[in-house]
Amino acid sequence: MAATLQPLANETSSVLGLLQECENVEAQYPSLEMLPPSERAQLNAITLACLIALGRVSEARLLWSSLQGQTAKSELGALWALARAVAAGSGARDAVYRAAAAHSWTPVVASVVARLVDDTRRAALVTLGNAYEELPSAVAATQLGLSEPQAVQALTQAGWTKGAAAGVFNRPSAKKSLNTIQDPQALFTEHILHLEKF
Numbered sequence: 001m002a003a004t005l006q007p008l009a010n011e012t013s014s015v016l017g018l019l020q021e022c023e024n025v026e027a028q029y030p031s032l033e034m035l036p037p038s039e040r041a042q043l044n045a046i047t048l049a050c051l052i053a054l055g056r057v058s059e060a061r062l063l064w065s066s067l068q069g070q071t072a073k074s075e076l077g078a079l080w081a082l083a084r085a086v087a088a089g090s091g092a093r094d095a096v097y098r099a100a101a102a103h104s105w106t107p108v109v110a111s112v113v114a115r116l117v118d119d120t121r122r123a124a125l126v127t128l129g130n131a132y133e134e135l136p137s138a139v140a141a142t143q144l145g146l147s148e149p150q151a152v153q154a155l156t157q158a159g160w161t162k163g164a165a166a167g168v169f170n171r172p173s174a175k176k177s178l179n180t181i182q183d184p185q186a187l188f189t190e191h192i193l194h195l196e197k198f
Helices: 015-027 037-053 057-066 075-087 090-101 107-131 137-144 148-157 184-196
Strands: 134-136 168-170
Touching: 015 037, 015 107, 037 057, 037 075, 037 107, 057 075, 075 090, 075 107, 090 107, 107 137, 107 148, 134 137, 137 148, 137 168, 148 168
Parallel strands: none
Antiparallel strands: 134 168
């Protein structure tokens, strides 16, 4: 039964594992019509949330289209709005944050949506690190979907340091890699030494 599915407990909990639990529940019934409507709706919502969080938007679209009788005011409708924001790509992160915050989710779905938002913020931090050497905290707040103090905390935790100007952060210094070696002779030597290890 859908009622036995539990929210993701921590960062190591697997969205894929929760999706597999949903599939196991579905496999127990010849037809989901045998489940009470509230449990069926909850199972569909959890499955849809997991598919969205895993980036399997095509499968989410198929599930959504099979749920003809659901209204746009339901949790499923709110999840579909979130799926459309995710499908829009990294340029629409603010739409993901708005869609995630716009609904009062049930506990299991809330844990999956929270994971999706965290993953979106981590991806945004990587993009910001690639795009900016000096990042204004106001820009970070917009890109991370956080208030400015929360964005400052997120930047600090990610290794960004306060810059000379107020409200500006310097990206973490990158570790030296073969791609940053300036001397071609040194690059060649590093490459040969690496190959000799095998």
